[in-house]
Amino acid sequence: MSDPTALGRESRAAARSRSGAFDIPENPPQRALALHRALTAVWANDPGWRGQITAVNHTTLGLRFMATALVFFAIGGILAMLIRTQLATPEGAFLDTELYNQIFTMHGSIMMFLFAIPMLEGLGIYMLPKMLGTRDMAFPRLTALGYWCYLFGGLIMLGALFAGVAPRDGWFMYTPLSGATYSPGINADVWLLGVTFVEISAIAAAVEITVTILRQRAPGMKLTEMPLFAWYMLGTSVMMLAGFPPLILASVLLEIERAFGWPFFEVARGGDPLLWQHLFWLFGHPEVYIIFLPAAGVLSTIIPVMCRTRILGYGAIVASIVALVFLSFGLWVHHMFTVGIPHMALAFFSAASLLVAVPTAVQVFAWIGTMWQGRPELHLPMYHVLGFFLTFVMGGLTGVMLALVPFNWQAHDTAFVTAHLHYVLIGGFVFPIMAAATYWMPQITGRARIRGVGEAAFWIILIGFHGTFFVMHLTGLLGMPRRIDIYPDNPEWIWLNLTSSIFSFVMTIGFALFALDLFLQATLGKRSARNPWQAPTLDWALALPAPAYNFASLPGPRLLTGEPARPALLPLARGEGVLPGAPRGRREFLVTSIGAARPDHVAVLPGNTALPLWLAGAIALFVLLMLSGHYIWTLPALTLVAALIWRWGRGLTTEQDHPAVEAAPGLSLPVHYHAHASLGHTGTICLLFSNGALFASLLFGLGFLTLVTPGPDAPEAFVPGQSAIPAMATVVAGLALGAIGVRLARHAVQGERGTGALWFSAVVNALALLAVAILGLGLMDDPTTHARDALRGVLAGYVALHALICTGFAAFALDQLRRGELANGRTGTLKTWRFWQDFSLATALLAGAAAIMQGGV
Amino acid sequence: MRGWKVKRLIMSAVPLALAGCDTELSALSPAGPAAAQIAWLWWGMLAASSALFLLVLVLVAMSFGAPRDVPARRWTHTLGVGFSLAVLSVFLAAGLWVGERLVPRGAAAVEVRAHAFQWGWRFTQPGPRGMVETHDVLHIPAGEPVDVIVTAEDVIHAFWVPRLAGKIDAVPGRQNRLRLQADEPGRYAGMCAEFCGVGHAIMPFEVIAHPSEDWPQAVTATARDADSDGGEQ
């Protein structure tokens, strides 16, 4: 191969200037080894066991997420084996029903919340910075917090399993079965609190992933040209931001109902069990796509490489991702076709459910077209891609069947659905993840695999899987419901079940072999070539295994080749790219603009710290106190959480001015303290978007209970007209004045005289808080009497929490002022605070309006 | 926790005497119009899906070989959007057509009530002298449409007689209506199809369709009711 890159580079640069794109000149080359040493000193984890606790690096944490998820997959798999052993014979004398219920509930919950979601988060966290050409995720401490929350939440659920008090109401926890009356004991609380805990990590990851994709792409990597995997992860994380809040809200409501007797789902006091189902599936359906999209991103990355070509239909694929994100929020009702829904609604949701198959079909055909366009080579990842086609297409087709209401009425809640969901989840997630593992293992470990074991594992898994689940379609059509432990009166199911059970053990052997293959590769494999697949993406333009800092210098427009990534490797390692080395002795990377990825500023990151661990530990303490019913003691725990969050904020401050950084010849960039739109800015918007989804779910609940629920009439309504109006007006006025105050403070800070404005904001926010407290504790009706009052109580609590947060921001800003951190245009926390203040004001207004309107109904 | 064991003993004392017992709960051996329509829908979908599945497999298999110059739009637009929309429209039309015929329109001549609780069923139906309440056995006339009003006492259950019709949930606080019809007199097995706690697997019931000339004279409280304090009212 003569050197095509130099030539390519020239013509690309020409093309760039024609399309109005920008250019960044190269830095002078340095000695690669010296750069490596300097960067490692700054970016590496602390040595020894401390390093495991204080690590915030995305490579470490991404791998840790994935490894932990793998352990949970194994545990979930063992539970599946117990289920299949029980079902192998009709009398199934092996587990008693109570235990069996715990086991299938834990199997489903572990697989969904502790395996699939963390696995895809880990993949994104590990891979995205490498693919996008940056050095870490946007908020490294948040990555670590997410991991610890996941680990502790998972451990709490596992602990419950071993103590025999695991959740037992099925992975969707339908009320009233999961309510206090029919599920006494802590089993259900374990699910509600444990899963919510784990969800904190999902939200954290979603915020980070969104910000990283939007703001940290290598300069010149336009949004419309970034690797498809990033598009898929962007879609996934936006769905997580919007999709998890309904479940968090539902869990919080049910936990409040169970712990304090506020009725939300209890019919006798005006609640509605269907509200739970709506909120659950508002999360649950998008969840399916949240799991599928990253896997599809893996396929879109691997298939072209395995076929020596480029992906076909990039634009069409991006369009289908966007379509999926929107459509998947409009079909949750297809999980509720049998609950008694008006039949026009049935027809609508049936059509919508079919429509969502179109973007999926576009992707499947684009992948097949890519294979036609290239020359497929049967490497091991390609086996798993073929396993995906074979399995997922069948699952998709049974999904289309289930979207037809009449058929759904027969097949719903039978073994047919169990078969369908495993075809989709194992076909659409596990096979692609196995493809990803075999594809990226050389990148992760720097070693090549041992031939033969992986192929054997693939065939055994494939045969085991289809042997287990194919017959289950028939078992379901012959009438076997899901979630039963015995079937003594139905000899016609015996052979089918026995077949499933036997093949499920075959599948388990296959998975064990797969794990063995990974282990052998990591320990015994020979050194791998630098880019064994000749892949074009930047994740292969690294030394193997990846160094802590990823890139010694960041790829600029001249090095974004789109050809096999290899030619970029040397210049990057020699520091010819942007922002080379670590000359200022701190962790730095480049932040770019959202669309065209123009260099915007340089972000300085916090280093290794154990703070995320302590914060997660404090939250775990709160969860454990809730579980053990020591509700009063949760207050000190919450105070501890707040104190640690304060500490966290302190880590982001600076009391000096920072000179601009010369990132490349002639390219001088401000440091983020002085930047207009920092990463924190984008992250706050993401977080508030998610918070808005939470609030919208709350309003949805209020509307649903008011308009749809047939329940008993509410007792004499509290009319927010007379006594309450002054209090409500005070809340809104306090928050509004706070919003003015924070703006005044920002202006004043330029002149270093913000004290007055800050004190003013602090006082009015505290006043708003006081007014909500008076409203909630003194004026509103007892929340335990009726669902309407309970939901209003929650609304008041939501507003109170936000008033408290705004007061906290004011206090924090005052502290910053005292320390001299607000000066010379460094606005510290003021900008984030302003977002929160405006958000709190808007939600308080809406909450008040909703309460008044509902009073009028 | 073991209360249901006793109930199981009682249940087995009243054997579910059924001809062709290996299809007792099979949605694929329909015995009434609703179940029959759905079964046809299933066979149609199975045929279509098998064809689609084969098509995809063939396309994948054909991709192995020398690179070809392929127009991207043919794959993403023609196949991805056009073809799949066409196929899905056919599916949707079939689904709506069948669904339309399952909707309970107008009043059925006979209305019975099914009330689910942890863990059993209480049915209320017309008898020789007014309404009769029975446990775990529902009497209906054969050859006529019957509306079942399904309710629940405690948690969510589901009423399902696979050979007669699809299922419908029994939700506390709500009344759901399911229309079914047994073409021939006979006994049809049913069961709870929504997870409802430790007794979920042992919540079967039976629908007895009487020849219309015997109905409602033949409706009597069952032996089981004597044990479980139900009985004629």
Ligand code: HEM
């Ligand atoms: C390792 C092979 C697996 C086997 C043998 C297996 C087996 C089973 C079986 C037999 C059930 C049905 C229990 C019932 O009828 O009550 C079940 C339920 C379920 N499985 Fe799996 N499974 C496997 C992997 C997975 C994976 C990878 C996922 C998700 C990523 C998953 C998610 C679920 C869910 C959500 C349920 C429903 C649980 C519920 O009803 O509450 N399974 N599994």
Ligand SMILES: [Cu+2]
């Ligand atoms: Cu769904």
Ligand SMILES: [Cu+2]
């Ligand atoms: Cu049940």
